[in-house]
């Protein structure tokens with residue numbers, strides 16, 4: 410296992426991330442740049458534990474298929490997280506360190522190719538045009554060629570999640586068209602996506618490897634110790650999504666994470682994210698109104 414504080418380093422290539430507390434873990438021990446380059450499934454999330462809530466299907470894909478590699482990126486330092494129980498007296502600094510170690514543990518448990526924690530404050534991520542955030546995300550997206558990228562969804566109700574999504578979309582759009590990820594998905598964390606019209610839903614099979622999924626969610630003890638059982642909630646949502654799904658397109662998955670395909674937004678000439686989301690909400694509204702009208 411190899412860890413580099415603040416930098417991706419190998420013999421021929423160095424990316425230095427902007428925050429001095431940025432953290433890179435390569436559980437398999439390869440050079441970080443090489444580990445990043447072989448990532449096929451990339452998740453860029455706001456906080457430690459978001460990856461394990463939203464991208465279980467990608468983690469499973471990489472475990473199941475030789476040659477696939479999962480990469481995790483956490484953009485913020487998690488300083489503002491609520492704390493209770495044994496963590497109630499923790500300072501922000503100690504909480505940051507704890508969450509970083511929990512994320513590193515999850516990366517080892519999940520067999521990730523690489524785990525990067527950029528350690529930005531939420532305020533810096535929310536500031537459009539912050540040069541450090543932009544440079545770090547540009548370096549990460551330029552350093553790999555994933556077939557699928559898991560991001561937060563644009564209807565999420567957590568401000569930092571939406572800000573991270575916006576910064577990621579900006580970074581992807583700045584890549585040359587031929588270097589942009591083949592598929593970009595927005596996944597549910599804070600606010601689910603069950604409300605999407607069925608045609609707008611992407612079903613991610615998160616029911617595989619349930620024991621691993623449980624261990625991954627339980628790695629974040631500082632987040633669940635105070636009674637916020639994200640581990641149970643995430644597992645329950647996956648199960649509920651599978652049970653209440655009317656579509657036949659899921660091959661009987663025991664767990665589903667809903668996502669929306671954001672790829673059109675990343676393409677030249679594609680819709681703005683605002684217009685894209687407005688059309689999703691419009692189709693949801695029409696579906697409800699039409700059903701009511703049928704039985705009026």
Ligand SMILES: [Zn+2]
Nearest residue numbers: 455456459570
């Ligand atoms: Zn989060």
